[in-house]
Amino acid sequence: MGLCDMNKVMSNKWIIFLYTFPALLLIVVLIVIPLILSGYFGLMDWDGIGAMEFIGLNNYIAALQDSKFWESTLHSFLLALFSAISLIGYLAVALILASKIKGANLLRKIYLIPMLLSSVAIAQLWIKIYNPSNGMLNSILMWFGIDNPPAWLADPSIVLYAIFIPIIWQYAGFYILIYYAALKNIPESLIEAAKIDGATPLQIALKIKVPLIMNVFKVTIVLSIVGSLKYFDLIYVMTSGGPNGASEVMASYMYKLAFSSYNFGYGSAIGFLLLIITLIVTVIIQKLTASKDEIQY
Amino acid sequence: MKLKKAITIMVVFLVSVVILAACGGDDEDKESESASGAKTVKFMHLWPEGSSAQHHKVVNEIIADFEKENPDIKIDLEVLSNEQYKDKIKVLSTSDELPDVGMTWAAGYMEPYVKGNMYAPLDDIVESDLSDSFVSGTTEAFSVDDTTYGLPLELNISTIFYNKKIFDEYGLEEPQTLDELKEIVTTLNENGVNPIALGNRDAWTGSMWYMYLANRLGGDEDVLTKAIEREGSFEDPALVQAADEVQKLVNEDSFVQGFNGLADEEAKSMFMGEQAAMYLIATWDLPNFTTNEDIPQEFRDSVGYFKFPSVDGMGDTNSYVGGPGVGLFVSENSDVKEEAKAFTSYFVQQWGERAVTDVGIIPATKVNVDSLDLPQMYVDVLNDLNSATNITLYADVQMSADVAQVHLDMIQALFGGEITPEEFAKTQEDALAAE
Incomplete structure (x- = not known):
């Protein structure tokens, strides 16, 4: 099929409609309508079961004054920060893997394993690793002569960071795969040319490869930050946001309010604020990372 | 060619949507009446x-x-x-x-x-x-x-289950008072045995410890229930003192390490794996200690139980935390x-x-259990239940969902030493008063 066939397709409005309609329908029904509804429920005093009572912006005002909400927001942003920083590590791994080292193929598959596990399985795995008296981590620490290793998921000053580790580990394979694919797309001739000019492998990596996949890197920054801000799974399974809110993030706080405290209206308001915060952050990142010049090979 | 393929996919998609919708309809019909009536x-x-x-x-x-x-x-x-x-x-x-x-x-x-x-x-x-x-x-x-x-x-009451083998090994006996319980804790700690299994990530388990201490310190009056029903205050001296006792128990390393990060299931498996000597839980776990064939007979035989002890000579040991x-x-x-x-x-x-x-x-x-052949522990629990003078319903069930969440968070904070007993009481008093 030639290019001109494609043009014929694109000029037929009906066919364009036919192509886009199913996706549009799904997005409207599954995403847009619930979003609007949650904003609307946020205006109500509602326990999720009985009658609703309209209370205007009271839930939103209460949320802005709720120290627990801000604490969970801070935790979400910390997660976003750590996720973004860890991207550099993933990039480094991908650079090494893509430089045709021995066993790269096998390693690439190993890095992908966490992605194939469900979040709940990962959570159960790390709960076992972190177990204060029988866990693998503390057993190793005690073997090295540390008498009182921390109780990772119980200590309010550690628990948040202890959960960050499996979250970052969980997504390593995903980002490494993206970077690996992008790196493989760089024409071999550029690398050859650099080699002939006497560039070291490090120079090739930092001055040629990385700038060439910068666009991909920017996309992953947005992905990881947005993903972190609305993160929920491992936190919910491993600590439910505890102890006493020490590992609460925005999404888990929203869930707790709606489903444990039976405060559906307030929970919806938090959910809507989460959306707004994520939107603002996305716009800011895109502004900051916008590039003027398109890369051409 | 590609267009043809796309249209085929489109048709398949639409057909499957129609089929799915039809299935959904079928389900609803079935709910009320099926073909046979x-x-x-x-x-x-x-x-x-x-x-x-x-x-x-x-x-x-x-x-x-x-x-x-x-x-x-x-x-x-x-x-x-x-x-x-x-x-x-x-x-x-x-x-x-x-x-x-x-x-x-x-x-x-x-x-x-x-x-x-x-x-x-x-x-x-x-x-x-x-x-x-x-x-x-x-x-x-x-x-x-x-x-x-x-x-x-x-119908459940909660009691402290303990491992008789461990108790025998260190010459320990069932405690009658909180002080005796504390001595047991000290002895076990000196011998490197975890005294009490607690999974306070599920904070209702910690809540049972707090409730019992409050019940014993409150004497005949059910101060906690009164506070929840707004006939009394959560800042009642007995309720504050109970919180203080909780922290004393924590400070003496009575509970397993990292209990605030453990789920109840994990604590239970520590007790059942003989890694901890005691475990406060309600009688819904009785099968695990009596009839459940999946649990080794040797372990089931080694489990005993005692009533939550009195505190400073106060409290009636026939008063329980429990309920339906x-x-x-x-x-x-x-x-x-x-x-x-x-x-x-x-x-x-x-x-x-x-x-x-x-x-x-x-x-x-x-x-009527007289004619039935039942495990001895079951009969004992049933007798205790029959002579119970009071059963205080679990605090998080008594409270509305909103306040229950505050209570559970505060229990974690109290056991974790993040707040003082006074702050613990005041936060809950405020939450109850705000309803």
């Missing part, structure tokens, strides 16, 4: 085969018997585990799609459902089919404004309400004796 009652419970094998089996037997006796009624079953069950019921209720018969907890938990007209009143069954069959006090917990909305299935566990509700908006009620009534009648003999828990219905 038999009615279907949808029933949800929270005893999956994996974690509650005996419960699960008995429920299936009762359903089979009921269907045999009532050929025109079919029971459509859905089983979820505890936490998932709670989540699903909540979601179903917001879209007004509760199962015809399901399980509920008492008091504060069920209140929003009753106020939202989700549960059908069951007084007619209680007064006819089931008159005089419940242990007194159990249906009351499932009542709002003197109307019963739930039929209790279990889950009960059955019938959905107010059910299309087959009469059939659902008939099933509920049948279930409760059949459950009583089988709960004793086949499951090994204590039902909320009166059962």
Whole structure:
């Protein structure tokens, strides 16, 4: 099929409609309508079961004054920060893997394993690793002569960071795969040319490869930050946001309010604020990372 | 060519949407009436085969018997585990799609459902089919404004279970007072044995320790219940002192390391793996210590229990923290309400004796156990229950969902040493007063 066939397709409005309609329908029904509804429920005093009572912006005002909400927001942003920083590590791994080292193929598959596990399985795995008296981590620490290793998921000053580790580990394979694919797309001739000019492998990596996949890197920054801000799974399974809110993030706080405290209206308001915060952050990142010049090979 | 392929995919997609929609329609039809004229009652419970094998089996037997006796009624079953069950019921209720018969907890938990007209009143069954069959006090917990909305299935008291082998090894005896309990803790710690298993990530377990201390320190008055019912204050000296005692226990390393990060299941497995000497839990775990064949006989034989000790000579050891566990509700908006009620009534009648003999828990219905061959520990617990002077319902069940969440968070903070006993009491007093 030639290019001109494609043009014929694109000029037929009906066919364009036919192509886009199913996706549009799904997005409207599954995403847009619930979003609007949650904003609307946020205006109500509602326990999720009985009658609703309209209370205007009271839930939103209460949320802005709720120290627990801000604490969970801070935790979400910390997660976003750590996720973004860890991207550099993933990039480094991908650079090494893509430089045709021995066993790269096998390693690439190993890095992908966490992605194939469900979040709940990962959570159960790390709960076992972190177990204060029988866990693998503390057993190793005690073997090295540390008498009182921390109780990772119980200590309010550690628990948040202890959960960050499996979250970052969980997504390593995903980002490494993206970077690996992008790196493989760089024409071999550029690398050859650099080699002939006497560039070291490090120079090739930092001055040629990385700038060439910068666009991909920017996309992953947005992905990881947005993903972190609305993160929920491992936190919910491993600590439910505890102890006493020490590992609460925005999404888990929203869930707790709606489903444990039976405060559906307030929970919806938090959910809507989460959306707004994520939107603002996305716009800011895109502004900051916008590039003027398109890369051409 | 590509266009043709795309259209094919499109058609397949649309056809599958139509088929799915049709299936959905079928389901709804089935709910009320199927082709043969038999009615279907949808029933949800929270005893999956994996974690509650005996419960699960008995429920299936009762359903089979009921269907045999009532050929025109079919029971459509859905089983979820505890936490998932709670989540699903909540979601179903917001879209007004509760199962015809399901399980509920008492008091504060069920209140929003009753106020939202989700549960059908069951007084007619209680007064006819089931008159005089419940242990007194159990249906009351499932009542709002003197109307019963739930039929209790279990009755529990919590006691401290302990490992006799470990106690014998260090020459320890069942404590009568908190001071004796503390001495036991000291001895065990000196010998490198974990004294008490606690999984305070599920903060209701820590709440039981707090409730018992409050109960003992409060003397004859049930200060905690009074505070929750707003007849008293949460800043009552006994409630503050109980919080102080909790922190003293924590400071003496009474509980396993990292308890605030452990789930109750993990704490239980430490106790059952003989890694901890004591474990405070309600009698719903009795099968694990008596009849459950999956647990080694040697361990089951080594488990004993004692009542929560008195504190500084205060408190009545026959006063317990406990109460009815889950009960059955019938959905107010059910299309087959009469059939659902008939099933509920049948279930409760059949459950009583089988709960004793086949499951090994204590039902909320009166059962004559004299003629039955039961494990000694079960008989002892039953006798204790019969001579109980008071049973204080779990605080997080008594409270409304909103305040219960505050209570559970505060329990974690208190055990974790993040707040003082005074702050602990004040935060909850504020939450209760704000309602």
